[in-house]
Each structure stands twice: as structure tokens, then as C-alpha cells.
Amino acid sequence: MAAIKDVFEFLDGLAAFDTQMDFDNAGFLVGRSDRKVNRLLVSLDITEEVVEEAGSLGAELIVSHHPVIFHPARSITDRDPVGRTLLAMTEKGIATICAHTNLDAAVGGVNDALAARLGLSDTVVLEPSGTDRLGRPIGIGRAGSVADDAPASTAEYAAFVKQALGANGVRYVDAGRPVQRVAVGGGACGDMGHLALALGCDTFVTSDVKYNQFLDARDMGLNLIDAGHYPTENVICPILADALRKAFPEMEITLTKRHREVFSYC
Structure with missing residues (x-):
């Protein structure tokens, strides 16, 4: 035993x-x-x-x-x-x-699970922090491409995120860009929007977003969706x-x- x-x-x-x-x-x-x-x-x-x-x-x-x-x-x-x-x-x-946070960063951990739940493909680490014992890159967040049949508008994609994660509700800001490449950060990653943009993302799904982070995202041209801490990590x-x-x-x-x-x- x-x-x-x-x-x-x-x-x-x-x-x-x-x-x-x-x-x-x-x-x-x-x-x-x-x-x-x-x-x-x-x-x-x-x-x-x-x-x-x-x-x-x-x-x-x-x-x-x-x-x-x-x-x-x-x-x-x-x-x-x-x-x-x-x-x-x-x-x-x-x-x-x-x-x-070790499970947040790990291959197959929280952020890979979140990316998979949202149907993202060809994912990369949003904020690399090193490699694991097998030499694979680890770190917080992931970025990848949406499925061909994913909703293109921010409002429709936010509704998709709510349903996919079983969230009670979501908050979002629409920066006016079609949803094609999405970054995810399980838990409170609202300060990582600039990293999402650097990887060519038009949309970022995370949680615990502050008011000023919504404003900053809109001004930077990044659609930002707050799907809640529990749904993005559970x-x-x-x-x-x-x-x-x-x-x-x-x-x-x-x-x-x-x-x-x-x-x-x-």
C-alpha cells in the first residue's frame, strides 16, 4: 500500500x-x-x-x-x-x-489544461522560467491558435470561454480585434498582457483582472477576458x-x- x-x-x-x-x-x-x-x-x-x-x-x-x-x-x-x-x-x-505554482508552470499542468479546454493548438509558454527534468520549457501561461470553428468576435468568444470553463460569468473588454491567437493565464495573470501581445496574441484569458488592466489592455489593442480564478484553475x-x-x-x-x-x- x-x-x-x-x-x-x-x-x-x-x-x-x-x-x-x-x-x-x-x-x-x-x-x-x-x-x-x-x-x-x-x-x-x-x-x-x-x-x-x-x-x-x-x-x-x-x-x-x-x-x-x-x-x-x-x-x-x-x-x-x-x-x-x-x-x-x-x-x-x-x-x-x-x-x-510548480503545477501552474509544469508541462501538462494548469496552463496546459486551460489551453486544452479552450481548444488552443501549437501552444508555447507565455512567460518561460526554465526547463523541467526532461529539458522541456516550463513557465506561467500559454499562447496558441484557436480552432477553425472558434468564435471570431470578442463577445462570442467570451461566451464560449464561459461555457467551456463552466464559469458563473465573465468580464471582458473588446479591443476590436478578431479572435485568432489567444494567450491564457490560469489564476491572477492580469499583468501579463504585454507578453501576450509580444507573442502575437489578440486575446488574453485570465482572472482577477484589475480595472486599470482592462483599460491598459483596450489601449494596447488586446481583447481581455476575466473568466474567474476558480474556473481558470479548476x-x-x-x-x-x-x-x-x-x-x-x-x-x-x-x-x-x-x-x-x-x-x-x-
Whole structure:
């Protein structure tokens, strides 16, 4: 039977933890590395609800994208959400491994999954940061060509993005260019519009875009679509769950059913 350390080694092979950005806190964050794993839960985030779900499933391990511990903790109590989440995990004996910016940058990671979901082809890395252990380029974002039958107008393409990602809504600015070459950045990549333009893109799909970034994009001649943080990154979770199932066929691996987009549009 596989142990938590075996799952960590597998994930390190998919997206090396030493490639994470300096500000990040990806890795094995809670638990005992030699504990055996019968059941595993995959989720974009680890919330109190996700920990409760893991406990109800009898899962010994949660694999998530966003780190459950991001900022240094000065206390772990029931007086704040992070403290309550960590206490619940330790009380239930649930460990966690979080693959964050290393999985954003990796080949087959978040940004490749996002590009594939939108049907982009001939993709290249938007912001290269080096190579992986096989010598393949890695980095944040991807840029590629849209399918022949993709919508040409920004409004129609924004509607396509909403549907493809299952987003509750999208925000966009139309710079008046037909959609032919698209850059994607899973999560908050609104400051990378100039990189998209440098790669010949007319459209950029990302999330958490600030007001001034919309203004700048319009002035630069870049269609900019904000599809939300959760929808642009959650695309990796089913892929991650499938990869884990293939690597650990004896393990019961479940994709969270409780964690969803946190906000709605009216």
C-alpha cells in the first residue's frame, strides 16, 4: 500500500516542487509522510467544508492546488478559518500535499489544461522560467491558435470561454480585434498582457483582472477576458485525479463535490 511520501514523489515527478516561485508554499504541508493512504481527495482549495468531506470519505490525504498554509502562521486556533481548517485536519488525521505554482508552470499542468479546454493548438509558454527534468520549457501561461470553428468576435468568444470553463460569468473588454491567437493565464495573470501581445496574441484569458488592466489592455489593442480564478484553475483537478488513479490503482481517489466557485453573478 502506498504512503503519503509515495504520493509526494509522484507529484514531484509531474511538477517538481523545486520549480515553485519564491513566494509560494507548495509541498507536503500537513501530516506524517509514512502514513498509508487508502483514500485520497482532490480539490482546488482546502476549506473547512473540504476537510469535512475528506473526513466523511475516510480520506487520509487531500491533494490540492492552493496551499492550505500560505502565509506564516503565528497561531493555530479556532478563531480564524485557516486555524479551524488545520485543527480539523490534524484532529481527523488528514494530511495534505499542495502543488501550486510548480503545477501552474509544469508541462501538462494548469496552463496546459486551460489551453486544452479552450481548444488552443501549437501552444508555447507565455512567460518561460526554465526547463523541467526532461529539458522541456516550463513557465506561467500559454499562447496558441484557436480552432477553425472558434468564435471570431470578442463577445462570442467570451461566451464560449464561459461555457467551456463552466464559469458563473465573465468580464471582458473588446479591443476590436478578431479572435485568432489567444494567450491564457490560469489564476491572477492580469499583468501579463504585454507578453501576450509580444507573442502575437489578440486575446488574453485570465482572472482577477484589475480595472486599470482592462483599460491598459483596450489601449494596447488586446481583447481581455476575466473568466474567474476558480474556473481558470479548476480545470487541472480532474486531470490530476486521473493521473493519480493511474499511478495508484489500489487507492480510492475522489474529486471534491463540495468545493465550488465562491461567488455568483446576478
